[in-house]
Amino acid sequence: MRILHTSDWHVGKVLKGRSRHEEHIRVLGQVVEIARAERPDLVIIAGDLYDTAAPSPDAVRVVTRALSALRQTGAQVLAIGGNHDNGQALDALRPWADAAGITLRGSVRDKPEDLIITGTTEGGERWQVAALPFLSQRFAIRAVEMYDLTAAEASQTYADHIARLIGRLATGFDEPGVINLLTAHLTVVGASTGGGEREAHTVMGYAVPATVFPPGTHYVALGHLHRSQSVIGPCPVRYSGSPLAVDFGEEENVSSVAIVDVSADKAAKVRDVPVTSARTLRTVRGSLDQLSTVNLPDAWLRVFVRETPRVGLREDVQEMLPDALEVRIDPDMVPDKAGERMAQRAGRSPRQLFGDYLDNRGNAEEGVRELFDELYDEVSSTK
Structure with missing residues (x-):
């Protein structure tokens, strides 16, 4: 089967006060054209469809129209929530998405089977995707409790929570003849940031080792880091990167989507297709x-x-x-005034330094220096 893997659209992004609305329309239009040319069986959008948890109506229109256009290419379409998205708001769109033949998973719900999506290609290949939307540390603990883990297990680190959740979702990955896929929005240890990610959700305990992914997974489609890259792991693990640079820290990134050819008995082959429509x-x-x-x-x-x-x-x-x-x-x-000031102060008495301060402030009031001298002498004599 063939997969088009993309992520981190960040629709609604405003760069230094400048809207990028028209750029996003062009960029996602090109992603749709790539899908038409490549004819994937499945399109995966691995989180951060929006740049903010409260997207504007224009941003919602851009995203929903892009998802619909991707579905109209004949591909199955799966999108998950990222740390910039409002997961519950995405879930509220599920009735529309279901009617349009689009699969949305904005947040982790009570039933793990809700995060397992299955399908069959036109060629008869069976596939299944374990879809894990972004989880904050607080909700990671809540999620593991949903799945009947012990108190001791629930007190482990964020990486342990993610590993247990993925292990729970991947319990059916041993079925022969099925292509096992996993998509998640998270940071993997050793991967390179793109430059525009939200740091609080990239470091500070949010990074997980690649060993959380089961060896039986044929391809892991990740979102969150904006640079296209593969990560060494027990199975093929890849970030597609963002289809446009979202901040100046990403100006050296090559914007693209990943095209993945994979089968149940052959290793995944990945190639990047550049996206060039953004400024x-x-x-x-x-x-x-x-x-x-x-x-x-x-x-x-x-x-x-x-x-x-x-x-x-x-x-x-x-x-x-x-x-x-x-x-x-x-x-x-810009001269480094700090070092110069330190040099100027070296070896000078408190009286001289206070006199310099008064001179710099333009304070010529009579008696101030004398009062300081009296106060300094009084304090010094009490030591």
């Missing part, structure tokens, strides 16, 4: 004269200016480069 993100540095030669009409820009800071400098740069979303003074142009 690129670029960081440029230079003086005003150097910046005047920049010609990147199809890019959003982050600019580091090599000029002495002055009033109106930002406006001059933005007039020259209208697509500059972020303008900063190059750190090399």
Whole structure:
């Protein structure tokens, strides 16, 4: 069977105050065109369909239309909730999704079988997917309690919770002749972040080892990290990455979707298909004269200016480069005052330092220095 694996759409993303609505329409339109050309049996969207848990009506329209268009290519479509999504809101769309032939799993419910999706390709290949939406640490504990684990088991680490849940979901992966798939939205130890992920859900106890995935899994389709990459594990494990760079930390990423060919008796073969419809993100540095030669009409820009800071400098740069979303003074142009101040203070008495403070504040009131001297002498004499 053939799978199109994508994730981390982040529809509704606003970059430095600039909407990316039109870009998302073009990007997801290209993903649909790739699906039409590649004719996958199954499309997996591994979480973070939206950039926020309260998406705008425009963002909802973009996502639902993209899911419908993917379904109209003839593929089965499965989408799970990510840490940016509102899982319960996605679940509320399930009646619509079911009627449209789309499978949505926004959150973990009481019955584990709800997270097992099965199907058969037109060629007669049977497949099953264990679908695990994003779980916060708090809800990971609640989820393991749902599945009748002991108190001792429920007190283990987040990675242990995820491993037990996956083990519970994968109990049927030993059936012969079935292609076993797993999709989840999480961080795997050793994988590289893309640059725009939410750090609180990427580190600080949220990373799990690749050993949580059962060896009998034919392919693991992950979301959450925005860089396309494979992860060493007991089975094929891959992040598809985001189909567009969502922040300037991702400007070096190659946006793509993964096309996976897999069968019950052959190893998965994965190839990336680039997605090129979004505007690129670029960081440029230079003086005003150097910046005047920049010609990147199809890019959003982050600019580091090599000029002495002055009033109106930002406006001059933005007039020259209208697509500059972020303008900063190059750190090399900002003197390190801290070291200089420390050197100036070295070896000076408290009276001298207080006198410098008054001079810098422009305080010339008579008697202040004398009062400080009297107070200092009084405090010093009591030691």
